[in-house]
Each structure stands twice: as structure tokens, then as C-alpha cells.
Amino acid sequence: MKIKEYRSQFIQQLGPIYDAGEAESFFYLVLEDKQQLKRIDLALHPDLVFSEEEIVVWKSILEQLKKEIPIQYLLGKTSFYGLDFQVNEYVLIPRPETEELVEWILESQKSKGENKKIRILDIGTGSGCIAISLAKNLPNAEVFAIDVSEKALATAQKNAEINAVKVTFVNQNILETEDLQQQFDIIVSNPPYVRNLEKEEIKKNVLNNEPHLALFVEDNDALIFYKKIAELAHKNGSENSQLYFEINQYLGKEMIDLLEKMNFKxxxxxxxxxGNDRMIKGEMSVQ
Structure with a gap:
């Protein structure tokens, strides 16, 4: 079958679930991954064909997409901040919003114009996307990353190797941590923050496939991770050390109140x- 003809069938069959633009993007992602062909190749060579064996592979992927399994999991990879990352069912798929958090940290460091060594800690690292992106772009940084999941850390370690950076990964439950044992200039975290009451807002492909351990918190204690991390930041930060969070869009005011009560400046x-409240920064005010 001609690839061009199969493309139309592929997009049409995904029509009841995804819009045409998204379905088309899936087609070209798979085409590049499985056939090493780009959109331009298909345009220049409209008579390219799939073998019967290749059609079998494509049909399998199509059926999984119909079940709303994320394309990133099917391909086992994604891009984040211009870097390549392996992803699987043990880690969240990195989001564009988190890229903005990384950019904010990098902007802040560039504005300081300093080349002195700094120590960074990423709490709840998952795929390692934040820690690795910072390590790649801040050669003066010594980067550490914590996660409660050993399988997530194994994925993060592979991603550090893929991107040729050094990150020290630690298997640790932050809620059971009393002291970080050393001081950090920057602490960043994208912890679980989706309340159970918000589950109905979550798309099926996320709800049914991505690790709930990294997504959800109890409705009556939605800021549990933020409180704990902020406490540790006070213990293990020096004057003007920075704390960055990705947050629940509905809890921006509550996060400001939390950091104010804990004497951040x-x-x-x-x-x-x-347009959603998504990131917050505070500086440690050491007494």
C-alpha cells in the first residue's frame, strides 16, 4: 500500500478520538520513528509504499492509539527543552509548561551573570527532564535529583546518559525526609498536585496511563508536598537561595499564602x- 493512501486511513480511523491535526501529527511522528521518513520525504516521493510487515506494525500502533495510549509511550521517547528523553509508564510525560519553569530558572541564572559553582536539587524528578535540562544548560551547576520511585530513577539515569550530563540521583521519599544533609542554591520541584476532585478534568490518555503516584494528592491536603519541601528549603538553603515550584492552576493564592507564612521573600x-497560574518562586530568608 502507498504510504500516502495509508496516511488518509490512519487519520480517518483516529477521527472519533482525536482532531485531524493531532492525528496527522501522530502519523508523522510514527513515520519518522519507524520509517526514518519525514513529511518532506513523502511529499517528494508520493509513490513510497509500506511492506506487509510494516503495515502490521502500523496497525498495532493505530489500535493502541485508539485506546488513548499516549504516543510518547508507544514510541518510548519525547522531546523536552530541545533534548531527547526516554519515557515509559513509570514516569510522567514532560509538559510544555514544565519547559517554562526550566526557562525561568535559566533566565534567573543568566541575569545574575555569575559563573560561580551552584548546587541544584530537583525533587520528584521522574524522567529527569528538569534536572537534566538544567545540567545541560548550566555547566557551573552540580545537580542532584530525588524520586521515591526506583523505576523512575532508572529511566532518569538513562536520560542523563543519553544527554551526556552528570546528575546525582537519589532514591528517597521526600515526605519522610527530615534533612537534605547539604545546602542548595536552587531547589525546584514539580510534585504531585492534582486533587482527586479534579480527576474529571484529566484526559483519559493521562488518567489511564500515566503514574498516579506522580499526579494526585488528597483533596484535604493538596499542598502536602509544597509544605514539606518549603520546610526543607529553609533548613538547607542559604540567604537568597531560590525555591521554584510548578503548581496546581487553581491554588495560586494558596501557594502565595503558604510561602508568605513561611517567611519566603x-x-x-x-x-x-x-494563561493558568502554573509556577511560583520564592527566596529563602534565613533568620
Missing amino acids: NIELRKDIY
Whole structure:
């Protein structure tokens, strides 16, 4: 079968679940991964064909997409901040909003114009996307990353190797941690923050496939991770050390209140590209 003809069938069969633009993007992602062909190749060579064996592979992928399994999991990889990352069912798929958090940290460091060594800690690292992106772009940084999941850390370690950076990974439950044992100039975290009451807002492909351990918190204690991490930041941060969080879009005011009560200074709340309250920064005010 001609690839061009199969493309139309592929997009049509995904029509009841995905819009045409998204279905088309899936087609070209798979085409590049499985056939090493780009959109331009198909345009220049419209008579290219799939073998019967290749059709079998494509049909399998199509059936899984119909079940709303994320394309990133099917391909086993994704891009984040211009870097390649392996992803699987043990880690969240990195989001564009999290790229904005990384960019904020990098902007802040560039504005300081300093080349002195700094120590960074990423709490709840998952795929390692934040820690690795910072390590790649801040050669003066010594980067550490914590996660409660050994399988997530194994994935993160592979990603550090793929991107040729050094990150020290630690298997640790942050909620059971009393002291980080050393000081950090920057602490960043994208912890679980989706309340159970918000599950109905989550797309099926996320709800049914991505690790709930990294997504959800109890409705009556939605800021549990933020409180704990902020406490540890006070213990293990020096004057003017920075704390960055990705947050629940509905809890921006609550996060400002939390950091104010804990004596953080220069608190700043930022919206993401979709106009939602998504990131917050505070500086440690050591007494």
C-alpha cells in the first residue's frame, strides 16, 4: 500500500478520538520513528509504499492509539527543552509548561551573570527532564535529583546518559525526609498536585496511563508536598537561595499564602502559555 493512501486511513480511523491535526501529527511522528521518513520525504516521493510487515506494525500502533495510549509511550521517547528523553509508564510525560519553569530558572541564572559553582536539587524528578535540562544548560551547576520511585530513577539515569550530563540521583521519599544533609542554591520541584476532585478534568490518555503516584494528592491536603519541601528549603538553603515550584492552576493564592507564612521573600507567581497560574518562586530568608 502507498504510504500516502495509508496516511488518509490512519487519520480517518483516529477521527472519533482525536482532531485531524493531532492525528496527522501522530502519523508523522510514527513515520519518522519507524520509517526514518519525514513529511518532506513523502511529499517528494508520493509513490513510497509500506511492506506487509510494516503495515502490521502500523496497525498495532493505530489500535493502541485508539485506546488513548499516549504516543510518547508507544514510541518510548519525547522531546523536552530541545533534548531527547526516554519515557515509559513509570514516569510522567514532560509538559510544555514544565519547559517554562526550566526557562525561568535559566533566565534567573543568566541575569545574575555569575559563573560561580551552584548546587541544584530537583525533587520528584521522574524522567529527569528538569534536572537534566538544567545540567545541560548550566555547566557551573552540580545537580542532584530525588524520586521515591526506583523505576523512575532508572529511566532518569538513562536520560542523563543519553544527554551526556552528570546528575546525582537519589532514591528517597521526600515526605519522610527530615534533612537534605547539604545546602542548595536552587531547589525546584514539580510534585504531585492534582486533587482527586479534579480527576474529571484529566484526559483519559493521562488518567489511564500515566503514574498516579506522580499526579494526585488528597483533596484535604493538596499542598502536602509544597509544605514539606518549603520546610526543607529553609533548613538547607542559604540567604537568597531560590525555591521554584510548578503548581496546581487553581491554588495560586494558596501557594502565595503558604510561602508568605513561611517567611519566603520576593515571591512571584507566573502564568503558563495557556494563561493558568502554573509556577511560583520564592527566596529563602534565613533568620
